[in-house]
Amino acid sequence: MDTSHNTASRPVRRSARLVSWRWATPEAQAVLATRDLAAILKYHRCVHGDTQAETGELLGYDKTYVSALELGKRRLTDITSLRHVAERLALPPHVLGVTDPADTDHRAMLQFGQSTVRLAELARQCGHAAEAVAELWPLVARLEARARDGHTEHEVLHLLAHARLSLGTALGNVLPEERLATAAHWTAKALDAVRVFDDPTLTATALRMHGNELRKAGLVGAGVSRLTHAVAIAPGHSDRAAVLPLLARAAGALGNTLLFDQSIREAEQLLDTVEHTSLVNPSALYEIRLRGLIATGRPREAIRHAEAAAPPPTLPVAPQWRVIERITTGRARLLAGDQPGATELLLDAVQQARTQRLHQLQRILRAAGKTLPDAGDSADHALTQLRTEMAA
Structure with a gap:
């Protein structure tokens, strides 16, 4: 039975682009926390869709030896072998018990x-x-x-x-x-x-980022609570400015008109006093205001806002912001009765979103509804492709 490592002749395999997220799930963390090689090998094969023979080829082991490891009939105890397996599976060594501080x-x-x-x-x-x-x-x-x-x-x-x-x-x-x-x-x-x-800046940052992820996960009320807390403890103008656009987003999603108006107004007032970032800049706040007006049930104001020229970018625009801006503007065009213009914007958003932004594709589907079938079908097709790629 071949249990030789033969590391020189076999390059370490890198995971597929969308496989890595699975290792960050609570399910994966529970498996990794066991430090049980048998369970980790099985989960690794599940994530990558590998057979025992393919895993054996990766490790330089015979298929039957991989099977014996998974069944607990064989065990690896020496540090050299454990490090080898961790390296070949692209896992940090501690996962297999190599934790010397x-x-x-x-x-x-x-x-x-x-x-x-x-x-x-x-x-x-x-x-x-x-x-x-x-x-x-x-x-x-x-x-x-x-x-x-x-x-x-x-x-x-x-x-x-x-x-x-x-x-x-x-x-x-x-x-x-x-x-x-x-x-x-x-x-x-x-x-x-x-x-x-005891670090107000770090605490405000953590509250800000957690609040935003809660909003995206649909826990909007909890997100508003975290973001409001972040604004309250932010120690300086820059820290406060970093939170306010996200609070405005969450308040709009919650339908809280008063909180939305207060947050977006203060964020705009701070633009001249803080350094611009991907979130704190005129273009981003233009989109956030437009989205909030739609979310809080003010379509006429949203249409007027969309018809005004968007401010020019003050720094390079991140890809995700281009997607977000097109979705929001597409929704405003649809409110104004411009179905061809809305379709064009949403189709462009699909093209840009398909490589990285799964939940933005779902937003496009909702924006298209039954009114814009071309955009909806395109988003649905892209989302199906990405989900297939992500499936174990």
């Missing part, structure tokens, strides 16, 4: 963890959220294991809080609406870690 992997994790989070955040903002998830989840999984083992050093918890927030936000970009609770799950865990620190 003084080892090179641990030191590298702390040294480069913040860079990983920053780069993942940049990738997400540039429209590569799936790649951000793929980079973040091994780091988060390793940090989670450290916390479960009782290692709660300040630097570990601080990195864990940031990594959880970034992972939850990235998942919120790649999951369909019915799975967005997974994104909110991770931002909630980040909020738990943040409470250890």
Whole structure:
């Protein structure tokens, strides 16, 4: 029976673009937390759709040896073999019990963890959220294991809080609406870690990001509560400005006209006093106001707002914002009776959304309804393709 590693001749396989999100689900975390190789091998094969023979080829093991490992008839106990399996499966070593806090992997994790989070955040903002998830989840999984083992050093918890927030936000970009609770799950865990620190800025950031993911997951009232709290404790103008657009979105979705008007008005007043970001800029606030007017039942005002020229971008527009803007403007065109114009905008949104924004495709379906069948059919087809790709 061939149990040789033969690592030099076999490149480490990388996961498919939309597979990585599955490792961040609560189901996957429960499997990984067992550190049971048999369960992890079975789950890995389920995620990737592999046979035991294919997994054996990846590991350099015979199919029957993989079967014996999954059945518990064989066990790997030496560190070298466990590290080999972790590397071949693209899993962090702690998953298989390699958790020496003084080892090179641990030191590298702390040294480069913040860079990983920053780069993942940049990738997400540039429209590569799936790649951000793929980079973040091994780091988060390793940090989670450290916390479960009782290692709660300040630097570990601080990195864990940031990594959880970034992972939850990235998942919120790649999951369909019915799975967005997974994104909110991770931002909630980040909020738990943040409470250890007496840091108003970090706490306001965590509340802001968690509140937004709650809104997206359909828990709008809870989202408004978190976002209102974030505004209340924001220590400076920039921190407050970062929350207000998201609070306006959530208030609009809740149908709270007064809170929406107050939030969007204050956000617009702060534009001249804070540095512009992907959310705090005239173009983004134009879209948020338009969406809120529609959501709070003011179609005439929404049409007038849509007919006014949108302000020019003050910084490069992220791909997801182009999708969001087209959906919202398409809804306004439909309110104005311009069905061809609305169809054109929603079809363009489908084309841009199909590679990364599953829940935006679902928004397009709702916006199209039965009135715009071409846009609806196109969105439905793209959504079916993406769901098939994501299926285990």
